[in-house]
Amino acid sequence: MIQMFVDIPWAIVLILLPLPLAGAIFCFLCxxxxxxxxxxxxxxxxLAVAGxxxxxxxxxxxxxPVGGWGAPLGIDLxxxxxxxxxxxxxxxxGLGVSVYSTGYFRDKDSARFWPLWLCLLAALNALxxxxxxxxxxxxxxxxxxxxxxxxxLPGGRDALSGAMRYLLATLLGSxxxxxxVALLYHRFGSVDIAxxxxxxxxxxxxxxxxxxxxxxxxxxxxxFPLHFWxxxxxxxxxxxxxxxxxxxxxxxxxxxxxxxxxxxFGPLGTGVDLLFGxxxxxxxxxxxxxxxxxxRLKLLIAYSTVAQIGYLFLAFPLGxxxxxxxxGAAAYLALSHALAKAAMFLAAGNLLHFAGHDCITNLDRVVxxxxxxxxxxxxxxVSIMGLPPSGGFIGKWLLxxxxxxxxxxxxxxxxILGGLLAAGYIFKxxxxxxxxxxxxxxxxxxxxxxxxxxLLLASAAILLGFLAPSVLSLxxxxxxxxxxxVRP
Amino acid sequence: MIRNRWLxxxxxxxxxxxxxxxxxxxxxxxxxxxxIAADKIEASGVSNPVTAVLLNFRGYDTLLETxxxxxxxxxxxxxxxxxxxxxxxxxxxxxxxxxxxxxxxxLVAAYLLWIGAHAPGGAFQAGAVLGAAGVLLLLAGWRPxxxxxxxxxxxxxxxxxxxxxxxxxxxYGLEGQLLEYPPAKAGTLILVLETVATVSIGxxxxxxxxxxxxxxxxxxx
Amino acid sequence: MSAEFQYALVGVGLFSLGLYALIVHxxxxxxxxxxxxxxxxxxxxxxxxxxxTGEAQPDSVPHAMVITGIVVAVSATALALTLMLKLSGAxxxxxxxxxxxx
Numbered sequence: 001m002i003q004m005f006v007d008i009p010w011a012i013v014l015i016l017l018p019l020p021l022a023g024a025i026f027c028f029l030c031x032x033x034x035x036x037x038x039x040x041x042x043x044x045x046x047l048a049v050a051g052x053x054x055x056x057x058x059x060x061x062x063x064x065p066v067g068g069w070g071a072p073l074g075i076d077l078x079x080x081x082x083x084x085x086x087x088x089x090x091x092x093x094g095l096g097v098s099v100y101s102t103g104y105f106r107d108k109d110s111a112r113f114w115p116l117w118l119c120l121l122a123a124l125n126a127l128x129x130x131x132x133x134x135x136x137x138x139x140x141x142x143x144x145x146x147x148x149x150x151x152x153l154p155g156g157r158d159a160l161s162g163a164m165r166y167l168l169a170t171l172l173g174s175x176x177x178x179x180x181v182a183l184l185y186h187r188f189g190s191v192d193i194a195x196x197x198x199x200x201x202x203x204x205x206x207x208x209x210x211x212x213x214x215x216x217x218x219x220x221x222x223x224f225p226l227h228f229w230x231x232x233x234x235x236x237x238x239x240x241x242x243x244x245x246x247x248x249x250x251x252x253x254x255x256x257x258x259x260x261x262x263x264x265f266g267p268l269g270t271g272v273d274l275l276f277g278x279x280x281x282x283x284x285x286x287x288x289x290x291x292x293x294x295x296r297l298k299l300l301i302a303y304s305t306v307a308q309i310g311y312l313f314l315a316f317p318l319g320x321x322x323x324x325x326x327x328g329a330a331a332y333l334a335l336s337h338a339l340a341k342a343a344m345f346l347a348a349g350n351l352l353h354f355a356g357h358d359c360i361t362n363l364d365r366v367v368x369x370x371x372x373x374x375x376x377x378x379x380x381x382v383s384i385m386g387l388p389p390s391g392g393f394i395g396k397w398l399l400x401x402x403x404x405x406x407x408x409x410x411x412x413x414x415x416i417l418g419g420l421l422a423a424g425y426i427f428k429x430x431x432x433x434x435x436x437x438x439x440x441x442x443x444x445x446x447x448x449x450x451x452x453x454x455l456l457l458a459s460a461a462i463l464l465g466f467l468a469p470s471v472l473s474l475x476x477x478x479x480x481x482x483x484x485x486v487r488p
Numbered sequence: 489m490i491r492n493r494w495l496x497x498x499x500x501x502x503x504x505x506x507x508x509x510x511x512x513x514x515x516x517x518x519x520x521x522x523x524i525a526a527d528k529i530e531a532s533g534v535s536n537p538v539t540a541v542l543l544n545f546r547g548y549d550t551l552l553e554t555x556x557x558x559x560x561x562x563x564x565x566x567x568x569x570x571x572x573x574x575x576x577x578x579x580x581x582x583x584x585x586x587x588x589x590x591x592x593x594x595l596v597a598a599y600l601l602w603i604g605a606h607a608p609g610g611a612f613q614a615g616a617v618l619g620a621a622g623v624l625l626l627l628a629g630w631r632p633x634x635x636x637x638x639x640x641x642x643x644x645x646x647x648x649x650x651x652x653x654x655x656x657x658x659x660y661g662l663e664g665q666l667l668e669y670p671p672a673k674a675g676t677l678i679l680v681l682e683t684v685a686t687v688s689i690g691x692x693x694x695x696x697x698x699x700x701x702x703x704x705x706x707x708x709x
Numbered sequence: 710m711s712a713e714f715q716y717a718l719v720g721v722g723l724f725s726l727g728l729y730a731l732i733v734h735x736x737x738x739x740x741x742x743x744x745x746x747x748x749x750x751x752x753x754x755x756x757x758x759x760x761x762t763g764e765a766q767p768d769s770v771p772h773a774m775v776i777t778g779i780v781v782a783v784s785a786t787a788l789a790l791t792l793m794l795k796l797s798g799a800x801x802x803x804x805x806x807x808x809x810x811x
Contacts, residue, residue, distance in 0.1 A: 148792070
C-alpha cells in the first residue's frame, strides 16, 4: 500500500492533475464554491509535496522527460533536494495563506482571488520542477502576471500604482532574461540546464548572457539597488497577497539564479559572485535602516523583505570558494524567511482588519486584545532577527560559520549588524503593541482562522530551528550544491 | 527612474556595444536543434517543423502558454475592466467592412488551422485571426448578449487549457509519459487539440479587448 | 557580415532603444510600448540567428519559442493596458505617481 503511494508520479500531480490548475479552472467556473475548492486544492498540493519528498528520499532525484523526447529536444522535469525545499516552502505558506484567505475575502473578492492564487501556485510548482531555461521563462511570466493581478485586487490608487510599477519591473526582468536565454541557445544549441552545463565554456556570448540573466533575475528578486518596486507593491496589496509575494514570488527568481549559478555560470570563475555579495550586504544594511524609519507597519515589513533578501546573496561569495555550508545556509534562510515573513504579513493584515489602520504608533494594546496575532508577530520576529531557537538562527549561524572559516570578517560584521538592526525594528513594533493610546479605537473582530493561520506559520518558522539536521540532509538529495567544484 | 539623459547615453552605448560584440562572436554556422528535430519529425505526427516543436516536442510550453492567456484574462476581469458597453452605431464603411470581413476571417482561421500540419499555420495563428474578427465585431458596435456572456463564454475560454491538460493526463495514463503521443495517432490528437485551442484563443483575445467582466447572475454589476 | 547577423544587430538595437524609452518616458503608454519594442528586438534576434543552419531549412525551435513569446507578450500587454486605464481613471493621469519615500 505504501509502495503504491510512493509510486504515484507526484511531480505531475503537483502541476497538472487535478491540482492546482484544475482547481483554478473550477474556481473560475463556479465562483460560489471557490473557497472550499481552493482550500481543498491547496491541502492536496501539500500532500503531493510530502509524497514527492518521500519518493525522492527513497529513490533519489526525480526526472521526467515530458513527451518522452528528453533533452535537448524536449523539456525535462527534475526534482532534487533544493527543488523539494522550495516546493515545501510553497506548499506550507500556501496552506497558511489559503486558510487565512477563507476568512479574509468577502464573496466578490473571493471569486477573483482564488483562481488567480491557484494559477500562481501552479506557476510556482512548475518553476521549481523545470530543468529547461526557456520553460523557466514561461513559468516566470505566468507567475509574474498572476502576482500582479493579485496585487491589484483592492483597486484603489495605491494598489494600482504599486501593481503597475511591479508589472513594468517584472516585464523588464523577463525580457532581459529571455535575451540571455536566446544568446545561450544560439551559442550552445540547447536550452536544457544539464546539457548547457556540459557544453558551457567562457566566451563573450556567455558573459553577456550571464549579465542579462542576472540583471533580469535581480530585478525580479528586488536586490538592492533594483528593489524600488517592492515596498509600494507589497505594502498596498491585500495582506494574504503580500504574504505570497514576499515569501514565495521573490524567492522563485532567486531559486532560478541560484540553480543557473550552480550549474552553468558558477564554474566559469567570473568575479560576479563578489558583486552579488556586495549588493547583498548593501541590501541588508540599507533595507534594515529604511525599515527602522517607517511609520506604517506593512511598509516596515516590506523593507524588512528587502533586507532579508540581501542575506541570501551573501552566500554567493562564500559558496563559490568552498562551501556547501554557505549554500545550505541560503536554502535554510529562504525557507525560514518564507514562513516568518508570511506570518508577519498575515499578522499585519489582522491588525489592519482589527483597527482599520496600520500606523505603528497607534497599535493600542494589541497584545491584550489580539494575543494570538501579537504572538505570531513576535515569533516571526524571532526568526527574522535570527535569535535561537528558530530557522532564521540556523541560517545565520551557518552563514557566519562559512564566513569565519574563510576569514571574511566584513561579511560577519554585516550579518551581526543586520541582526541588530532587525532587532531594532521588531522591538519597535512590539513596544508599541504593549502601550495604550490616548484615544480608544473602534475595533472589528478578527476571524479565528486568520489569527491561527498567522500563528501556525510563525510557529513553523521556530520549529525549523529544531529540525536542522533532517532538513539539511533532505536538501542534499541529488547533491545540488555538490556540482560546484573548486576550479584552480 | 533615472531622468538624467546625459548619464544614460554612455551607459546604453556601452550596453549596445557589449551586446553587439557578444552577438557577433557567435559562430557563423550552427545547426542548433535542427538536425535532431528533423530526425524525429516523422514520429511527431505533423510535417510542419514549427508545429511539431510547438505541439509535440515542447508541448508543455504551449500548455503553460494557454494558461498565461487565461491568467491575463482573469487579471483584466478582476480589475473590473473598462466600460466599453455603450453601443456605438458604426459608420457605413466600418459596418459593411465588418459584415464582409468577419466571415472571411473565420474561413481564413479555419484554413490556417487545417494547413498548420504541413505548411506555415497552426493554432495560435488561427486563434489570432479569430481574435481579430472578434475585435472587428466589437469595434463595429456588436455586444454579446448577457446570457451568452455568463457560462458559455467562460467555458470556451477555459476550454483551451482544460482540454490541453486533460490530454496530457490521458496520455500519461496511456503512454507512461506526460504528453507523449502515440506516433500513429499523433496527427489526429494534435489536430483536435489545436481546434479547441484556436477557438479558445480567439475568444480570449476578443474578451481581452472587450475588457469588461461578464455580469454574474449572483452579483450586481 | 551575413544577413542573419545584420538582423540580429537590429534586434540588439531595438532592445536598447526600448530600454532607453522605458527609463526616460514618464507616460505609461510609452513605457508599455517600449517594453513591446524590447520584446520585438529579442524575438528578431532569436529568429534571425536561426537561419544559420547552413541548409535550406532554418532551425524551427527558435521559431516556436518566438510564437510562445509573442503570446506571452500580448497577454502581458493586455494586462498592462487595463491596469494603466484603471490607474489613470483613479488618479487622472496616465503616469506613475511620484514616490513619497526614497
